[in-house]
Amino acid sequence: MRAHRPLAGEGPVVLRSATDPGWLPLALAQFDAVLVDHAHCEKKAAANALSLLQSYPELPGLPAQMARLAREESAHLARVLELMEARGLSLSKDLGDPYAQALQTLVRTPALERKVDRLLVAAMIEARSCERLALLADGLKDQDERLARFYGELAQSEDGHQFLFFHLAVKACDEATVEARLSTLLDAEARILASVGVRAAIH
Numbered sequence: 001m002r003a004h005r006p007l008a009g010e011g012p013v014v015l016r017s018a019t020d021p022g023w024l025p026l027a028l029a030q031f032d033a034v035l036v037d038h039a040h041c042e043k044k045a046a047a048n049a050l051s052l053l054q055s056y057p058e059l060p061g062l063p064a065q066m067a068r069l070a071r072e073e074s075a076h077l078a079r080v081l082e083l084m085e086a087r088g089l090s091l092s093k094d095l096g097d098p099y100a101q102a103l104q105t106l107v108r109t110p111a112l113e114r115k116v117d118r119l120l121v122a123a124m125i126e127a128r129s130c131e132r133l134a135l136l137a138d139g140l141k142d143q144d145e146r147l148a149r150f151y152g153e154l155a156q157s158e159d160g161h162q163f164l165f166f167h168l169a170v171k172a173c174d175e176a177t178v179e180a181r182l183s184t185l186l187d188a189e190a191r192i193l194a195s196v197g198v199r200a201a202i203h
């Protein structure tokens with residue numbers, strides 16, 4: 001099954017399942033919980049960008065791109081924290097994201113495989129986040145136009161990030177190998193998403 005892609009154009013990461021139709025109503029009904037989870041997602045995206053910079057400074061273009069990405073994800077985090085503050089919400093302890101944690105277990109150990117897998121897992125998380133944020137943008141349209149615009153902007157931004165990570169993976173290895181590995185990982189992503197179930201969270 002081809003996933004519903006709310007944005008125009010098709011990136012290199014074509015998700016193999018669409019989000020369960022029950023997710024959006026739950027996310028809108030428990031929007032405060034989603035917002036807190038979203039803040040943690042942006043925080044982890046910023047931290048992961050710096051971690052990749054730390055691990056792979058030799059990959060051409062990666063240090064500058066990850067430095068910019070960390071700044072962009074931190075800006076997303078700051079905007080989500082502002083939204084939370086306006087609603088009187090505070091950031092609770094990060095209880096972890098079972099979806100992202102399950103994806104991390106797919107990362108292989110040998111150095112080159114690890115590098116490719118870390119980049120492709122990041123690309124898939126960006127692609128799934130893009131799908132979910134675009135769904136939120138659509139769902140919020142009738143109740144809060146400003147918030148809907150904010151989520152629309154973020155969805156577009158995360159869509160760009162999936163390209164960034166995919167292209168870095170191709171630089172780290174060769175395109176055929178990366179495509180083959182991505183295909184395997186995309187099947188796993190769809191299985192993991194289904195096993196995690198519908199939650200009041202970004203994933």
Ligand SMILES: [Fe+2]
Pocket residue numbers: 042045072073076154157158
């Ligand atoms: Fe982000």
Ligand SMILES: [Fe+2]
Pocket residue numbers: 045073126157158161
């Ligand atoms: Fe992102």
